[in-house]
Structures are given as structure tokens and as C-alpha cells.
Amino acid sequence: MDKRSLTDPTPFLPDLCRAKNVLYLALVSQLLAILLALNTSFIAGDFWISLSLNALFILWVAFTCAGIFCLFKQQINRISTALASLSMLLTINLSTLLMTWVTSSLLPALDLLIVPPSGQISLYLRNVGISSIFSIILLRFLYIQFQWQKQTKAEAEAQLDALQALIRPHFLFNSLNTIASLTRSNPPLAESLTEDLSELFRANMQTSKRLIPFKQELDLIRQYLNIEQNRLGSRLTIHLDLSTVPDDALIPPLSLQPLIENAVYHGIEPTAEGGVLSLTGKIQKNTVYLLIKNPICNDSTPHSRPGNNMAINNVRFRMEQCFPDQSKLLISSSGLEFQTQLVFPYHNNQP
């Protein structure tokens, strides 16, 4: 779980070293050639000549660009999408200019392009105009496809994370160990911890509910903290102040508990002396603010324990699904303290 490697995201630029993609490019180029020939020569009657000349010219440009993109694909995929688009646009237009120059000036004898009476300038302008417009449309298409793939992937990963982040196996087995220890020394406590652990599992397995009242989430957190308190003993001091948060505020299930678990796992467990875990909340102008504070564990790397972002990304994703553009999950650290703030609008009836 911790060392799960994320595959590289789909690159913005398709791999033009691959035959399949070059074929697509050739097909698109032919469509453009047909479009241009239909426009200029279909009625005049020399459609086929015009088509073949256009096709030849456009294919030259397309294959030159494909070659360049294939050579520099790693560099292009490393830079930002905006910069990549710009450089691709420039490459396409420069190769158009180059091909125009080759056909009109270097090989005029072949008579591939009809030089208009107004001179070569308008020839260049026309070609660059067509190639700009066409390549902008093409890039836009690539961009939308890229975004779509990225989003699909992010959703799939978030679902996977949700499944994996449910309960840390480490927590489960340590809790069972605590219960095993208490069965002899304190059977009633062992019994109540078993109940708490069951509730926690039940909540984790019940994924169908979209929103639950805040009170329900808080009860779950109390049960979770009860287990941790017994495991960690005097190292964990809990400070809860949520009196002003309305019990009926709706919240996605298990949106706050994983953040608390994170705070214990990263802030309390790795330190010998432990510390205070504080959870406070307030409501202001119909917005609920929840704040978790935990000490930063004092070691060379601020978060030496892996898997820190999984729970956070998972919660952020689900909050965003329930309250689009209205929820926030803010992380900050100041000196010796780590703060996680969850902000969401107050709704008390299911939509």
C-alpha cells in the first residue's frame, strides 16, 4: 500500500514514434487536403490534381512535424502543457513555412504550388493561416482528450485509494492486540473496544450513503479515538471542542475520521512523548469550519512515514464531489504544529 507506484500520467503529446499514431496523423492530413481541394477546385473541375498536390504538401509538413515530435517527445512531455502547445504550434507553422519555401523557391520547376499573381508573400500568408487554424483545432482536441484522460485516471485512483485507505492494517492488528491484552486484565474495556472497532468497520463497509449528519461522523471519531487512547495511553491527549457545530450538518461519511487518523499516525505515534490532538469547530455564515491540530514529529524529514497524502487526497476528492467548489481542505504547518482545516457549506437536508 505504501510503496504503490503511480504510473506516469498519459502524456499530452501522443507518441508519434508509433506507427498507429503516424497513421492517424496521415489520415487527418488527408481530410484537410480533401477539404481544401473541395473548397478551391471542385467546381472548377481540377479536383483530383488539386487534391494530390495538397495531400503531398500537407503530408510533407505532417511527417516533418511527426519526426520532430518523435525526436523531442521526452522534452515536450516534461514541460508544461501551455509551453508544449506553444512549441508544437510553432513547429507546425515553421515546417509549413519551410515546405512553402521548398516548393515555391527551391523546386519551382516542379510547379507544385501555383504562385498567385500578387506574389509569394500572400502564398506564405495563406499557408500559415491554414496551418495555424488547423493546428489550433488539433491541439485543442488533444488538450481536451488529455484532460479527460487525466480526470478519468484521477477518479479511478481515488476510488482505489478509498478502498485501500479504509483502515490501515497496522491499526487493525494493533487494535486487536490491545483487545487481546485487555481480555485478561480488563474484560469490560476489551468488550467496549470490540464494539467500537466493529462500529468503525461497519462505517467503512457502508459506502452507499452519500451524506450523513455530522453527529454520526463525530460518534465514529469518538469510538476511533477511544481505541487509540487505550493503545497509546498517556501519549495521546485529546482536546475536542465542537459544541457550536450543528449536529445535523451533512458531511460525506468518513471525511473527518481519516484526517484524525492521519493526525494520530503522523503526529502522535512517531513521538516518544506524544502530544495533544485537538479538534475544534465553528459555524460562520452558513459555513462549517473544522480544525485539526497535531504536533509535528521532530525528525529530519517532516513526514517520514509514507502514505501521508492518500487519505487527504481521498477526502478532498469526496468533499469536492459532494460540495463542488464550496469545500476546502487546507493543510498548513507552523513551527511545531501541523494544521488541517476542513471547510464546507452547512446543509441540513438531503438534496
Place this chain on the structure above:
Amino acid sequence: MKILIADDEPLARQRLKRLVEENNPHHIIHADASNGLEALNQCIEFQPDLVLLDIRMPIMDGLQTANEISKAKLNTRIVFVTAYDKYALEAFEKNALDYLLKPVKPTRLAQAIEKAAQFNNRPQAIEHATRSLSQPRQQLCAHTHKGLTVLNIQDILFFKADNKYVSATTTSHSVLLEDSLKALEKEFTPLFFRIHRNALVNTKAIQSIHKTSSGQFELKLKGCDELLTISRRHQAELNRFLRQKNE
């Protein structure tokens, strides 16, 4: 048999202690080490035959503790105890190291104790299994004839290689280590930066850089009078590093 139990959770120690007692009431049990450093100190003090070592503990994890125990050349057999550590278990299996899973079963514990009475650990196996898993250490331990010296990695100003030995220096003292400079560099980059073939410095302790009359550059560290020579080869890299850090 003398048995030491180390776990950061009091109830886990309590249960293991009870199980060991039930195994044989004649065992001498020390069961109050709540972190790796305590476990190491108690191992040196009590010289137990067996230590039951939890892996995830504060200050020093069980893996580093095991390494230090074997470096201290104690005749202590190590058995790891863990709730869930997939990668650690794989490494233990591969190196034939014994481990127990929490909640520990009495029969498994009895096997581990029996095995410990017969065989000793191979230090290489521990070294091998734990090195690949340990995260950068927070403490360095120097084992000398006088005993154990523990340095916080944050407090170390620089490492310096001198003939065969590597020394670590803090504001107050300097100890010899068994690690090579190369291994230390690998473990503690980016906190430590190489300024010379024979020196790594704590980047948080850098105060200033001076040029000597001979054109050499020297580094001044906070709280340290000794000036360290920066080699020509590392000069440019250091400048680049400091620039990046200031940005």
C-alpha cells in the same frame, strides 16, 4: 532465560510479558522499553538472551535498534514483533530472521523462545534485512569501549573522513563511526552536503564561506571554530545548492 520486551504500546508489552511468563515462569523479563533507544540501552545494560522488538517505535525504529544491538556485539538474539509490515516481513523471510505477528500466539512465541535458546543471530542477516528497509536514521550511535554515545542527526555539524575512520562532530564533541562517508552521504542527502572528498556538512549549520589568501574557499559552521576546506570540485555544486535553497 533473560528476555527483554520493547514496544511503544503499554498494553502490547503487558500482554507479551504475560505470555512469556506463561511460557516459563523462570524467565527474567524486562518489559518497560517504550522506544528503540531505551531498548538498545537496556540491552547493553542487562545483556538479555532474547529481545522481542516491535518494529514501529518512536525515536529509533526496531530495525535500526536491531542493527545497533548487533553492532554492539551483544549476545542477544533478536526476534521482531509487528502488527503489519509487508516489506519488513519479506526481508525477514529472505534472511531467515525470526518474527512474530501481533496479536502474538503463545505457540509461536514458544517456538521463537526455543529457537533463541539454540541459535544465535547472524549479524550479516540483520544488517542485510534492516538496511534496505530503514529510513534515514534520526540518531547515530557510536559504540566504544566506554559504552554507547547517541547523537541526534540534527545536532551533527559535519562528518569527516580521516584515514580509516569517519568522525561525526557536534558543537560539544566528536565521535568515531563505523559508517563510510559514502553511505552517510547516501543516507542523509539533502540534509548533509559534500564539500570535499573527505567531508559532509550539515546544510542547516552553514554560516559563511571565506576565501583564504591562497584562493581556497573555507566553510564556517555555526557553533564550530574549525574551518572546513571546500574542494574546487565541490565549490560550484555548493554554490548552486545554496542558491536553490535561498530561492
